[in-house]
Amino acid sequence: MITLEKLRYRTVAIEDLRIAPGVTSVIGPNGSGKTTLLKLLAGIALPDTGTVLVDGMSPRNTEIGWVNEFPDRNILFGNAFEEISSPLRFRHIPCTMIEDRVVTCMKSIGITHLATRPMQELSGGEKVLVALAAALVFRPQVLVLDEYDSHLDANRAGEIAHHIRKRSTPYVIHCTQDLEAAALGDVVIFLEKGKVSCAGTPEDVFTSLTGTAFYPLSWRCRV
Amino acid sequence: MEVPGMKVSLARVRAVRGDWSLSAESVFEEGIHLVSGDVGSGKSTLALMLAGLFPPASGTVERQGIASVMIAFQFPEFHVTGPDLERECKSWDVDPASILAAAGLAGRNTASPLDLSRGELKRLILACMLARDYDLLILDEPFSSLDCSEKERLCTALSGRKRGITIIFTHEQAYFPQVDRIWEIQGGVLHDRGRLPSALCRWNHAPAVIKNLIAKGKVPVNISQTDLLEAACRT
Numbered sequence: 346m347i348t349l350e351k352l353r354y355r356t357v358a359i360e361d362l363r364i365a366p367g368v369t370s371v372i373g374p375n376g377s378g379k380t381t382l383l384k385l386l387a388g389i390a391l392p393d394t395g396t397v398l399v400d401g402m403s404p405r406n407t408e409i410g411w412v413n414e415f416p417d418r419n420i421l422f423g424n425a426f427e428e429i430s431s432p433l434r435f436r437h438i439p440c441t442m443i444e445d446r447v448v449t450c451m452k453s454i455g456i457t458h459l460a461t462r463p464m465q466e467l468s469g470g471e472k473v474l475v476a477l478a479a480a481l482v483f484r485p486q487v488l489v490l491d492e493y494d495s496h497l498d499a500n501r502a503g504e505i506a507h508h509i510r511k512r513s514t515p516y517v518i519h520c521t522q523d524l525e526a527a528a529l530g531d532v533v534i535f536l537e538k539g540k541v542s543c544a545g546t547p548e549d550v551f552t553s554l555t556g557t558a559f560y561p562l563s564w565r566c567r568v
Numbered sequence: 569m570e571v572p573g574m575k576v577s578l579a580r581v582r583a584v585r586g587d588w589s590l591s592a593e594s595v596f597e598e599g600i601h602l603v604s605g606d607v608g609s610g611k612s613t614l615a616l617m618l619a620g621l622f623p624p625a626s627g628t629v630e631r632q633g634i635a636s637v638m639i640a641f642q643f644p645e646f647h648v649t650g651p652d653l654e655r656e657c658k659s660w661d662v663d664p665a666s667i668l669a670a671a672g673l674a675g676r677n678t679a680s681p682l683d684l685s686r687g688e689l690k691r692l693i694l695a696c697m698l699a700r701d702y703d704l705l706i707l708d709e710p711f712s713s714l715d716c717s718e719k720e721r722l723c724t725a726l727s728g729r730k731r732g733i734t735i736i737f738t739h740e741q742a743y744f745p746q747v748d749r750i751w752e753i754q755g756g757v758l759h760d761r762g763r764l765p766s767a768l769c770r771w772n773h774a775p776a777v778i779k780n781l782i783a784k785g786k787v788p789v790n791i792s793q794t795d796l797l798e799a800a801c802r803t
Contacts, residue, residue: 374715375687376672414686414713415645466585469642469709470607470739492686495712496642498606498739499775522687522715523741525776558716562742562793563777566800 347386347487347516352395356539357381359395364518368510370530370547371520372559378539379520380414380491386518387411387489399487399516407487410480410514414491416469419476425451425459425467429478436483450482453508455501469496477505481512490519494526502526524551524561535559574598574633574703574733576618578758581627583613590614592627592758600726600734600745602791604773605753611737612642614758615708618735631704634733638702642709644693648681653692656681660696671695687713698725703732711740719743723792741775744791764790 347364357378371379384390385397388404389411399407413419422428426447433443451457456474459467467475473496480488488509494502506526509517521527533550535543543550554560578592590610596618605611616622617629619639631637641647650656654677657664668674671691673684681689690713697705707726711719719740726734726745736747750767752759761767765787768778781788781799788799 375691375713375718376685380685415643417643417645462586468608468612474607492713496607496709496739498604498773499741500773501607502739522711522713522719524716525741558720562796563780566777566781566796 346400347518348396348398349385350396352385352392352397354385354390354392354395355381357385358539359541362534362541362544364516364534365532366515367531368517368519368529369532369534370527371518371534371536372522372524372527373520373536373542377536379536381539382536383489383491383518383520386487404487408483408485410483410485410488412473412476412480412490412493414493414495416472416476416496419479420464420472422464424461424463425456425475425478426461428464428475429482432479432483446482447478450478454478454481454505470498470501473497474501474505481509481514484512485514487516487518488514490517492520492522494519494521494523524559525563528561528564572633575631576634576704576733577628577630577632578617579628579630581617581624581629583610583617583622584625589756590753590758591756594751594758594760596733596735598731598733599748600729601736601749601751602744602747603735603737603751603753603758604739604771605737606773609753610756611753612708614753615639615706615735615737618704619706634703636702637704637706638697638700639706640694640697640708640710642712644686644689644713645682647693648689650681652678652680653684654678656692657696660700662696662699667692667695667699670699685713687715687718690714691718694722701732705729705732705734707734707736707738709738710736711738711743716743720793727792742777743793746790746792746795 349359349362352359373379387409429447430443454474473493527533528547533547535550543553576596578594581592583590617624649659654664657667723743723745749763750761750771752761752773761770786799786802788795
């Protein structure tokens, strides 16, 4: 269980939130604190007060995979292979094992053709797919994805969501502006002005958002 | 004397990178155009070529009757030139007070654009851009990172463009303005799927909601949310 208690950081104020293993979708207006919350969950930011614990441990003592909402801010190395290898190299995995794991990971995401392409020449969607591979290659306990799907076409986003689900990463927490994708999570958290307005099953949360712009189109059309 | 209409013509245009290529033989006339395609299919490359920022390997891109061109990059951070929101607005020669209010950023004049969330930055750049009038407006993934309310607002603003050529490159699945023509990049070629509503039946990248409506014989007149809901409620 991920627990957040008496949390205060910048605009985010959360008294008590528990996130069970599975896929959690975070939604809310621009500037509502989604990215800030994800950074706290990833251990990139530390709360001013309160705690964030992943199965009783600080996120900084947990294996976290992270994809930034700005595709270029994920990039450290020159080409896709180097980029995806880097988390394994930083963990001192033997070089003989790295190539196998990187190739397997690239295959599973369908990006082997990008291996030697310079990162700066990739499209926005391709950069995100490389960042996702780099986040998955060391098999994290928590995968935190900040609007990775906003750069992907619907088919590819669906394939990737299916792939992530299949990998059985204990905790996947993603924020998205695609409400149809959010509705496929086990849990949805709706943030407003830094606070959790509603959290629960997609049915519960979206029912509470009926009549707002945050109600999925397919639910409105019911076709 | 008759004034020639605005148009952008692509004649035997080809962009090449390694074993990837994109070909286009098309004319974009006045109205709102929507272009879709898979990740890496060349949407951004085509957007840059239309804006005159990327030369094709062969063929020509010709603009006729167009005096002003603007492109909204997929990454809003590429547009930033001001150290704070006030000066960012002034760099676009627009009034900071009204733009920041329109973008939901009133009172944040001294904040750095790069400290905004991606959605907020996108809102700011689009508000600056749409405060001015361009003959050719090219929008590369304008909806990405915007929340649903902002997507609705953007659709209204784009539908309000009464003149000129607007070309929207997007993966968006739920929010669209009413568009005049749909295009699609497939197999390395830009395909013209035609005018609405007949284009919808030929649109391979159509959102699932639209495909489901068509399968039930409820072809929407256009693709705005109002059009989709009207089709869904049709008996």
